[in-house]
Amino acid sequence: MAKRITGPEIEKLIQLLAKVPGLGPRSARRAALHLVKKKDQLLGPLGKAMGEAYDKVRICSCCGNIDTADPCAICTDERRDHGVIIVVEDVSDLWALERAGAMNAAYHVLGGTLSPLDGVGPDDLNVKGLVSRVAEGRVREVIIAVNATVEGQTTAHYITDQLSGFEVKITRLAHGVPVGGELDYLDEGTLSAALRARTAF
Amino acid sequence: MAKRITGPEIEKLIQLLAKVPGLGPRSARRAALHLVKKKDQLLGPLGKAMGEAYDKVRICSCCGNIDTADPCAICTDERRDHGVIIVVEDVSDLWALERAGAMNAAYHVLGGTLSPLDGVGPDDLNVKGLVSRVAEGRVREVIIAVNATVEGQTTAHYITDQLSGFEVKITRLAHGVPVGGELDYLDEGTLSAALRARTAF
Numbered sequence: 120m121a122k123r124i125t126g127p128e129i130e131k132l133i134q135l136l137a138k139v140p141g142l143g144p145r146s147a148r149r150a151a152l153h154l155v156k157k158k159d160q161l162l163g164p165l166g167k168a169m170g171e172a173y174d175k176v177r178i179c180s181c182c183g184n185i186d187t188a189d190p191c192a193i194c195t196d197e198r199r200d201h202g203v204i205i206v207v208e209d210v211s212d213l214w215a216l217e218r219a220g221a222m223n224a225a226y227h228v229l230g231g232t233l234s235p236l237d238g239v240g241p242d243d244l245n246v247k248g249l250v251s252r253v254a255e256g257r258v259r260e261v262i263i264a265v266n267a268t269v270e271g272q273t274t275a276h277y278i279t280d281q282l283s284g285f286e287v288k289i290t291r292l293a294h295g296v297p298v299g300g301e302l303d304y305l306d307e308g309t310l311s312a313a314l315r316a317r318t319a320f
Numbered sequence: 321m322a323k324r325i326t327g328p329e330i331e332k333l334i335q336l337l338a339k340v341p342g343l344g345p346r347s348a349r350r351a352a353l354h355l356v357k358k359k360d361q362l363l364g365p366l367g368k369a370m371g372e373a374y375d376k377v378r379i380c381s382c383c384g385n386i387d388t389a390d391p392c393a394i395c396t397d398e399r400r401d402h403g404v405i406i407v408v409e410d411v412s413d414l415w416a417l418e419r420a421g422a423m424n425a426a427y428h429v430l431g432g433t434l435s436p437l438d439g440v441g442p443d444d445l446n447v448k449g450l451v452s453r454v455a456e457g458r459v460r461e462v463i464i465a466v467n468a469t470v471e472g473q474t475t476a477h478y479i480t481d482q483l484s485g486f487e488v489k490i491t492r493l494a495h496g497v498p499v500g501g502e503l504d505y506l507d508e509g510t511l512s513a514a515l516r517a518r519t520a521f
Contacts, residue, residue: 123397124418126388128372135366140354141347142340152412153341154370155377155386163374165336169355169367171329176356176363185356187327196324211353217325 129155181252183228183245185210193226201225202259206249206278208232208266216264224262227252232270233277244274246281253285260288267294330356382453384429384446386411394427402426403460407450407479409433409467417465425463428453433471434478445475447482454486461489468495 129151137147154162178184179191186192193199193213203224207213213226229244252258263278265271279289294312296305305313330352338348355363379385380392387393394400394414404425408414414427430445453459464479466472480490495513497506506514 123393124415125386125393126376128369128376128388129386132366132369132373135362135369138362139343139351139366141351142342146342148415149412150340150342151373152386152415155373158374158377161336161339162370162377165333165340166367166370166374168329168333168336169363169370172333172352172356173359173364173367175327175329176359185326185330185353187329192324192326211350214325214349214353 181248182226183210183230183248184213184226199223199225202257203262204249204252204258204260205262205264207264208271208274212264212266222262229265229274232265232268232274234270241277246278249278250281253282253287258287260290263289263291267292382449383427384411384431384449385414385427400424400426403458404463405450405453405459405461406463406465408465409472409475413465413467423463430466430475433466433469433475435471442478447479450479451482454483454488459488461491464490464492468493 132154133144133147133151136142136150137144139147142150154165172187175187177186177189177191179186179189179194181190181194184191184193188195194201200223203222204227205213205216205222205224206227206229207216208229208231210228213228216222216226227245227249229246229249231239231244233239233241233244249261253261261278261282263275265275275291282289293316294309295316296302296309296313302310333355334345334348334352337343337351338345340348343351355366373388376388378387378390378392380387380390380395382391382395385392385394389396395402401424404423405428406414406417406423406425407428407430408417409430409432411429414429417423417427428446428450430447430450432440432445434440434442434445450462454462462479462483464476466476476492483490494517495510496517497503497510497514503511
C-alpha cells in the first residue's frame with residue numbers, strides 16, 4: 120500500500136499478527152480490526168497477557184515443558200507417578216497427551232527429532248537430560264511417544280540405544296486404526312500394523 | 321483441563337488468543353506455543369505493538385476510519401478528491417477498496433447496516449455525519465458501496481432518501497460477473513444483472 124490509510128501503529132500490529140501461525144496477511148488485517156474494535160475487552164488484555172507471558176515464561180530445566188515456573192507444574196506435581204517418563208518431540212505433543220488424560224506420568228521433551236538432512240544431530244536434542252534422569256534410578260518405564268514418522272522412529276531407536284545400559288522398561292505407542300477412523304481411508308502400513316497387533320474381542 | 325500442565329499466564333494467553341477471529345481454541349494453543357518459542361522475535365514485539373495500538377488508536381470523527389490520528393490519514397490527505405465520498409458499512413470495506421486502489425476519494429464508514437430484526441435502526445448508523453458532510457456543499461458525488469445484501473440495499477435506499485434534498489450525484493457499485501468468475505457457479509440474480517448491464521465489446 121503506497122498511500123497511508125491507517126496509523127503506523129496499526130500497520131505494525133497487522134504485520135506482526137500475520138506472523139502468528141493460523142493467521143495470514145488477510146486474516147491478520149481482519150484480526151487487527153476486530154482487536155481494535157474490541158479495544159477494552161480484547162486488545163488491552165491480550166497485550167498485557169503477552170507482556171506477562173514474555174516476562175515469566177521459562178523452559179523447565181528438568182523435562183523441557185514450557186511453564187512460568189522452573190521446575191514446571193508437572194515435574195513438581197506430587198500426585199503424578201514420576202517413575203514413568205513419556206518422551207515426546209515437542210511441548211505441543213505433551214499438551215496433546217495431557218488433554219487425552221490417559222496417563223498420570225512425567226514427561227521429557229526432546230525438542231525435535233534426529234534429522235541428518237536438516238542438520239539435526241543427537242546433540243541438538245535433549246537426550247542427555249533423559250539419560251541422566253533415568254540414571255538416577257527411580258524411573259521404571261520410559262514410554263517413547265514420538266511421531267510415527269521416519270525421523271521419529273530413528274530417534275526412538277537412538278534413545279533405546281542410549282538407555283540400553285539401564286534397568287528400565289522401554290515401550291512405545293501402539294500402532295492401529297484411529298478411533299473413529301474408516302478403514303477405506305487408511306494407508307496399508309497402518310492396516311497391516313492393526314492386523315498384526317489384533318486383540319481378542 | 322483439571323490438572324495444571326503450564327503456567328496461568330500462558331493459559332490466560334491461550335484463552336485470549338482463542339477470541340481472535342481466525343483462531344479457535346486449538347489453533348490458539350498452537351499460536352501461543354509458537355509465540356512463546358519465538359519470545360524475542362514475536363511475543364515481545366507483538367505485546368508491545370498491542371499496547372501501543374491500544375494507547376493510540378482513534379476513530380476518525382469525520383469519516384469513521386480507524387487510525388492513530390483524528391482526523392485520519394485519508395481525511396487529511398490533500399492529494400485525494402474530497403468531492404467524492406465512498407460510503408461503506410465497515411472499516412474493513414474501506415481497507416478492501418483502498419487495496420483495489422481504483423479511486424482516490426474520501427470515505428464514510430456507516431458502522432453497519434439497517435437491520436430491524438437485529439435492532440439496528442437509523443440512529444445506530446453514522447448517517448447524520450454523512451448528511452452534514454454533504455450539507456457543507458463541496459461534495460459532488462456519493463458512491464454507495466454497501467454489501468449487495470438485503471440489509472445493504474435497504475440502507476442504500478435510506479441514505480438516498482436522506483440525501484434527496486441536496487444537489488449531489490448518488491451512485492452505487494455495478495452488479496455483474498466477478499473478474500475470474502465462472503458463470504456456472506454464479507447465482508441467477510448476478511447473471512440477470514450482468515446481462516441487463518451488458519456493455520459494448
